[in-house]
Amino acid sequence: MLTQHTVRAYDEELQFLARKIAAMGGQAERMVDQAINALVNADHTLAQKVVQDDLLLDEAEREIDDKAILVIARRQPMATDLREIIGAIRISADLERVGDLGKNIAKRVAAVAEGRQPNSLFRGLEALAELALTQLKDVLDVYASRSVERIGIVRDRDEQIDAMYTSLFRELLTYMMEDPRNITPCTHLLFVAKNIERIGDHATNIAETIYYIVTGDQMPPERPKEDRSHGVTLTDDGKSG
């Protein structure tokens, strides 16, 4: 039979996972924020820092996985607790990917800095990143509070991110057509924009996992998690085709 002490130890194990996820979330947000700052200010030192910080996030994911499996083996949890633990494994994988995307942005700082981009492009990227980071922050708040009724907001914002990404994609193609010297840096910026858009997708994944943890059900599909840039074509005068 479980003693009070054992139960408390179990609770602490579950709380350890939740705290660790919150810490990973904070770090992933910071990495993405710093990567965008490094890009806009051509700050190579900051970019380097982001690349190195990614190791910490990889380590945190491994730690959560190991702990989660240890807890399952030791406590043989049922229902809600089991969903909580499996959920932690899933969310940490999403946060690790967000960190990778931040690192990927940071790695492009040098290639982008060689060209000169119009400020409007950077403003567009910053706005997109702000939206994606707000999305991530909100979803981590929902994780902390378990208030699933706020999940709808997260979904709506994902649509805004996709629309903003598609418009940025179009703008980048236009700059590339205007001047071949823009092609290389704008290509890297296209990937940066895509990476930011994918951060939004990971936030949506996390929202779905939280819904599952709390309710035990899969979140009903509402809309496809897809940007609309696949079909974007521009004629060479920069008009939509």
Add this chain to the structure above:
Amino acid sequence: MLTQHTVRAYDEELQFLARKIAAMGGQAERMVDQAINALVNADHTLAQKVVQDDLLLDEAEREIDDKAILVIARRQPMATDLREIIGAIRISADLERVGDLGKNIAKRVAAVAEGRQPNSLFRGLEALAELALTQLKDVLDVYASRSVERIGIVRDRDEQIDAMYTSLFRELLTYMMEDPRNITPCTHLLFVAKNIERIGDHATNIAETIYYIVTGDQMPPERPKEDRSHGVTLTDDGKSG
């Protein structure tokens, strides 16, 4: 105490997961193969089929997740079996992402078909896809046979994929600089190439999960799973800068 019948039912549950993973793997391979064929032959009907097939893979992932959690709750597995089940959850998430990448390639068929690409580009993409699909096939064979000693091959091939991707990236930038009419289709091909490269990353993730299932340890890090395209820049005469 467990009866023979109960044990057999448990074995069958574990085998169900392994079979389902194998089926998901086969379908993910097929989707990517068909997406590349659709792209090369501008086959819109086949592209449409790939987009629809992705729903089956999403459904299969959900089914594996639900079953895995049911088995953990019912059987309270220890050590190897638990790694087996958690491993199935992870691998199915990777395979679902491979299917998404196939769908993403298929969605670009229309935008790419509007331009006219040199055949060499398609040959390059096909070669890259063949390498990534061989990688995925091999890793699924390792999963079926549990012969982790073959995992080194998978890792080496990932390096080849990264090198081929980086050279294709360079080639695509060159075409874009030669003629602004190439910019839109080549941008979509850049994303196709990136998607194929990411299939190789997912195959590597799966290899790491198999290593973990079999040994109980994390696979020791050997090399970063990263392509080298982040730093690629070309001057406007197409020479490397």
